[in-house]
Amino acid sequence: MVQVDNPSDSIDRALLQIALDLSSGLGDQRQYQRLIEAISQVLPCDASALFLLQKDQLVPVAINGLPDEIYGYRFKPVEHPRLQAIIESRDPVRFAANSSLPDPFDQLLSKDTERSLDVHDCMGCSLYVGDTLVGALTLDALTVGAFDALDDVTVATFAALAAATLRNGEMIRSLEKNSRQQQALTEELMLEARQQRGEMIGFSQPMQTLKQNIQLVAPSDLVVLLCGETGTGKELAAHALHTASPRATSPLVHVNCAALPDNIAESELFGHVKGAFTGAHSHRAGKFELADGGTLFLDELGELSLPLQAKLLRAIQQGEIQRVGADKNKHVDVRIIAATNRNLAQMVQQGSFREDLYHRLNVFPITLPPLRERKEDIAVLAGYILDQERRRLGMAQLRLHPNTLMALETYEWPGNVRELQHLLMRASLRAMQGSQLPGLIMPQHLDLLPSDRLQQANNSNHHSELDTALGSSADSSVQVANQAGTPQTLNSSNTTILGLTQTTSRPHSTDLLVHEMAAAGLSVKEATQAFQRQLIQQALEQNQGIIAKAARQLQTDRGNFYRMAKKLGVI
Numbered sequence: 001m002v003q004v005d006n007p008s009d010s011i012d013r014a015l016l017q018i019a020l021d022l023s024s025g026l027g028d029q030r031q032y033q034r035l036i037e038a039i040s041q042v043l044p045c046d047a048s049a050l051f052l053l054q055k056d057q058l059v060p061v062a063i064n065g066l067p068d069e070i071y072g073y074r075f076k077p078v079e080h081p082r083l084q085a086i087i088e089s090r091d092p093v094r095f096a097a098n099s100s101l102p103d104p105f106d107q108l109l110s111k112d113t114e115r116s117l118d119v120h121d122c123m124g125c126s127l128y129v130g131d132t133l134v135g136a137l138t139l140d141a142l143t144v145g146a147f148d149a150l151d152d153v154t155v156a157t158f159a160a161l162a163a164a165t166l167r168n169g170e171m172i173r174s175l176e177k178n179s180r181q182q183q184a185l186t187e188e189l190m191l192e193a194r195q196q197r198g199e200m201i202g203f204s205q206p207m208q209t210l211k212q213n214i215q216l217v218a219p220s221d222l223v224v225l226l227c228g229e230t231g232t233g234k235e236l237a238a239h240a241l242h243t244a245s246p247r248a249t250s251p252l253v254h255v256n257c258a259a260l261p262d263n264i265a266e267s268e269l270f271g272h273v274k275g276a277f278t279g280a281h282s283h284r285a286g287k288f289e290l291a292d293g294g295t296l297f298l299d300e301l302g303e304l305s306l307p308l309q310a311k312l313l314r315a316i317q318q319g320e321i322q323r324v325g326a327d328k329n330k331h332v333d334v335r336i337i338a339a340t341n342r343n344l345a346q347m348v349q350q351g352s353f354r355e356d357l358y359h360r361l362n363v364f365p366i367t368l369p370p371l372r373e374r375k376e377d378i379a380v381l382a383g384y385i386l387d388q389e390r391r392r393l394g395m396a397q398l399r400l401h402p403n404t405l406m407a408l409e410t411y412e413w414p415g416n417v418r419e420l421q422h423l424l425m426r427a428s429l430r431a432m433q434g435s436q437l438p439g440l441i442m443p444q445h446l447d448l449l450p451s452d453r454l455q456q457a458n459n460s461n462h463h464s465e466l467d468t469a470l471g472s473s474a475d476s477s478v479q480v481a482n483q484a485g486t487p488q489t490l491n492s493s494n495t496t497i498l499g500l501t502q503t504t505s506r507p508h509s510t511d512l513l514v515h516e517m518a519a520a521g522l523s524v525k526e527a528t529q530a531f532q533r534q535l536i537q538q539a540l541e542q543n544q545g546i547i548a549k550a551a552r553q554l555q556t557d558r559g560n561f562y563r564m565a566k567k568l569g570v571i
Contacts, residue, residue: 029061031165032050032061032062032166035050035062035161035162036050036062036063039064039139039158040065043154044141044146044147044149045139045140045146045147046065046140046141046142046143047065047108047139047141048064048137048138048140049066049137050063050136050162050166051075051083051135051137052134052135052166053133056076056077058074058075058077058087058135058136059074059075060073060075061135061166067108067379067405068379068383069379069380069382069383069400070383071201071379071383071384072201072380072381072382072383072385072386073384073387074384074387080104081101081102082099082102082103082104082122082124083104083136083138085101086124086125086126086136086138087126087133089126090128091152091156092124092125092152092155092159093123093124094147095122095123099122102396104138106396106397108399120140120141121140121141121143121144121146122138122140123139123147123155124136124139125158126159127162127163127166129164134166135162135163139155199236199384200233200236200240201377201380201381201384202377202380203376203380204376204377205374206369206374207369207374207377210366210368214237214240214241214366215244217366218241218242219244219245219246220245221335222363222364223316223336223337223360223361223363224241224336224337224364224365224366225338225340225344225361225363225365226337226338226339226340227339227341227365227366227368228367228368228369228370229341229370229416230341230415230416231415231416231417231418231419232369232370232371232416232417233368233416233417234299234339234341234368237366237368238252238254238297238299238337238339239252241295241337242295242337245335247293247294247335250291250294250295251291251293251294251295252291252294253290253291253294253296253297254297254299255296255297255298256299256300257299257301257302257303258299258300258303260303260304262305262307262308265304265305265308266308266311267286269286269288269315269321270286270288270315270321270322270323271283271284271285271288272284272325272326273323273325273326274325276323276325277324277325283323286321286323288332289330289332291332293333293334294334295334295336295337296334296336296337297337297338297339298312298336298337298338298339299338300339300340300341301344302340302342302344302347302353306352306354309354310354310357313354313356313360315332316336316357316361319332319334336361338361344362345358371413372412378409378420379400379409381417382400382405382408382420382424385420385424386398386399386428389424389428393428393429393432395438395439396439397440398428398432398439398441399441400440400441401440401441401443402546402548403443403545403546404427404441404442404443404445404446406547406548406559406562407446407448407562408420408446409559410559410563411448423448424441427441427447428441443571529568533568533569533570535554536550536554536565537570539553540565540571547561547562547565
C-alpha cells in the first residue's frame with residue numbers, strides 16, 4: 001500500500017527545516033534561498049519571492065520560479081499597488097484573479113514570454129519584527145483558485161519565520177562590525193552612495209571574492225590598487241571601499257589622471273598660491289587638501305607623466321604636499337585608492353612608470369573581473385539596468401526575451417559592464433517602439449558585434465560540445481551509419497542521428513536521407529552540416545523558438561547551441 005503524505009506533515013517538516021536553518025548560522029543568502037525553496041515545495045505556488053526592505057525599496061533576496069534578472073530589480077511600493085497593499089497590512093493579502101491592480105511580475109510568470117499573464121492567483125504578506133517592517137513575501141500561482149484552500153494562519157506562520165530569517169541575516173552582518181553605531185552609519189552612507197553611483201551587482205564567485213577583498217581592506221588605511229579592464233567598475237569599487245571605511249563621513253575626491261594636462265596637473269593635485277603663475281589670481285587648494293581626512297581616488301593612474309609621478313611619490317611617502325609657488329609644506333591625512341587598466345609592472349620594465357611609486361601603490365592590489373569571467377551575473381545585471389531604464393523611460397514593463405538573454409550570455413563583452421549598460425539603453429529605446437510587444441527586448445533589438453575573442457573561438461580548430469554532440473567529424477557520421485545498419489531519416493518518430501536522440505512530432509518532406517545526400521554529391525562535411533542545420537531547426541520549431549528549451553531537448557549547453565545555430569545560419 002502506497003503511503004501518501006499528509007499535507008500538514010509536509011508543512012510541519014518545512015517549518016522545522018526553516019527553524020533549524022535559523023539556528024544553524026548559515027550565511028544570510030543561503031538562508032534566504034532555503035527558506036523560499038521550502039515555502040515553494042509545500043505551498044501551491046508556481047513563483048515566490050522574498051523581499052528585504054531597504055529605505056523605500058523592496059529588494060529581492062531570494063526567488064523561485066522567476067528569472068534571475070529579478071534580482072536586479074528595485075521595487076518601490078508606491079509604483080506597485082499590489083506591493084503597497086501588502087506592506088500596509090499586517091495580515092495576508094489576497095488578490096482576485098481578475099484584480100485590476102497591475103502585478104509587479106507581469107510577463108515574468110507566464111511560460112510564454114510573448115503573452116501577458118492576465119489571470120492568475122496572487123497573494124502576499126508583509127514581514128514584521130515587532131513593529132518594524134523588514135520586508136515582504138509574495139506567492140503567485142498560474143492556476144486560478146490555487147490558494148483557496150490555503151488558510152491565512154499557515155501563510156502568516158511562514159511569514160513570521162521569513163521575517164525572523166531576514167532579521168537573523170541582518171544581525172549576523174551587524175555582529176561582523178566592531179560597532180553598532182558605525183554599522184548604522186556605514187549602511188546609511190552606502191545606501192546614499194548606491195543611489196548616486198549604483199550598486200556592485202552579482203552573485204558569481206569572482207564577485208564574491210571581490211566583495212570579500214573590499215570588506216577585508218576597507219577598514220584599514222592601506223593603499224589599494226584597483227586593476228582591471230575598462231568598464232569593469234573600478235570607480236564603483238573605490239566608492240565601496242570609501243563608504244565601508246572609517247573615513248566614510250569625510251570626502252572622497254576623484255581625480256581623473258588621464259584628463260590632467262601636464263601644465264596644470266601639479267596645481268590640480270597640490271594647489272597653488274596667489275601669483276604662482278599667470279592666471280593664479282587667488283589661493284587654491286588642490287585635490288590632496290580637499291581629500292584631507294578622507295580618501296583620494298586616483299583614476300587612470302598609468303597616464304601620469306614621469307615628472308608628476310615623482311611628486312606624487314613624495315606626497316604619498318611623506319604625507320606632505322607643497323602648493324605651487326609656496327615655500328612651506330603642508331601635512332595631509334589622505335587614504336590613497338588608485339585605479340588603472342594598464343599593466344603597471346610591464347610599464348616599470350619599459351621605463352614609463354617609476355618602480356618606487358609602483359611598490360608604494362601595490363600594497364593591496366585588487367583585480368576586478370571582466371564580465372566574460374562572470375557571465376552568470378549577466379541576467380542580474382541586465383535586470384538592474386533595465387529596471388533603471390524602465391523608470392527613466394516611464395514604461396510599465398521592460399524585460400528580456402529568453403533568446404535575447406542567450407545572446408547576451410554568449411557575447412564576449414570587450415567593453416564589460418559599461419558596454420552591457422549602453423547596449424541595453426539602446427535596446428530599451430528600440431523595444432519601446434515595438435508595435436506588437438512593447439517592452440520586450442528581442443534579439444533584433446541588440447547591435448552586438450563579434451568580438452576578437454569570439455571570432456577567434458569560432459575560427460579555432462577545437463570542437464564545441466555541440467559539435468561533438470551533433471557529430472561534426474567524419475568519423476562520427478560513419479560510425480552512426482554503421483551502428484544503425486541503415487541510413488536514418490530525420491522524420492522518424494524517435495531518430496538517432498550522429499549520436500543524438502531527437503523525437504519529432506511530424507514528418508518533413510524536405511528531410512534528406514543519408515544515401516540521398518551521397519547521391520547528391522555532398523561531401524561528408526556538407527552532409528554533416530545539413531543534418532546539424534535541420535536538427536537545430538526542428539528543435540527550435542518544436543520549442544517555439546526558445547533556444548534554452550531547444551538546447552535542453554538536444555541535451556547540450558545552450559551557449560554552444562546558440563553559437564552553432566549562428567554558425568549554420570539558422571538564427
